[in-house]
Amino acid sequence: MSGARVREPAGPDVPNVLVGVERGVATVTLNRPAALNALTIPMKERLLAALLDVGRDPTVRAVVLTGAGRAFCAGQDLRERMAPDPPSLDDELRLRYNPIVRAIRDLPQPVVAAVNGVAAGAGASLAFACDLRIAAEGASFVLAFGRIGLAPDTGATWTLPRLVGAARAAEIALLGDAVGASDALRVGLVSRVVPAAELNAEAAALAGRLADLAPGAVAATKRLLAGAFERDLDAALEAEAEAQAGAGSHPDHAEGLAAFIEKRPPRFRGE
């Protein structure tokens, strides 16, 4: 990949979260393929650090989250949970999972989940937390929590009904059946399904289109959409007016107008 920067968060063990940046797109890859990218404590810490890192990088304008190998992410590493003296479930959620969800929400850049295979448990929740989801034809989503005597977490009870509506969310969350890619597309859980061999290129192209837009306007759009279900119409209208005041006073708005008049592509500078 010419021009790509590859960064791995510092640490003594094998990198289980990889970050590469190319042409304004950071690709964050969960990298424990032998365990279907199941999440260990170091991996969650690295994922959070990687997200915060790309969030602070003004050269990054869009993020892709994906998995190495045949899975997106199988959720919590269940072997780690069976080790002696594991952290309490609620501590693990508050200390490690929930900050990742908040980081995805708070990143100024849009996050595209490129769901390459099964996304189970908290792995599905992570995909749901992203701004966009595209899936490979063989991908699936499994709210596998019930099978191990747990309730859904990592934001799934908040994101899933917003994505697919209450009735479908209840089916998916309560029954825990795998939702294949074509059904995920039908119910609105993902916005695109592509052949597996095309997923990376499709995700890069989609993120590249986002990276070409005015970063401040994209960040404002993300914030407005994230808060949409919490606001009434009057509050939404006011939030839009405030966001537009910010976007409209940025030089990127003037550049967009000039590019339109001059019939050329805009060159947005960002912050």
Ligand code: T3D
């Ligand atoms: O701290 C906390 O616990 C709180 C947070 C909880 C959040 C959660 O995520 S709870 C839900 C945890 N995840 C699951 O329950 C999913 C468990 N995995 C599965 O149900 C299945 O593996 C899949 C449906 C995802 C895929 O099935 P399949 O048949 O394609 O693959 P497999 O043969 O089951 O798995 C392949 C390997 O990955 C296998 O290892 P091996 O035998 O080849 O050495 C398997 O053990 C490993 N693996 C898969 N999922 C996990 C895992 N290892 C550890 N933890 C896993 N979650």
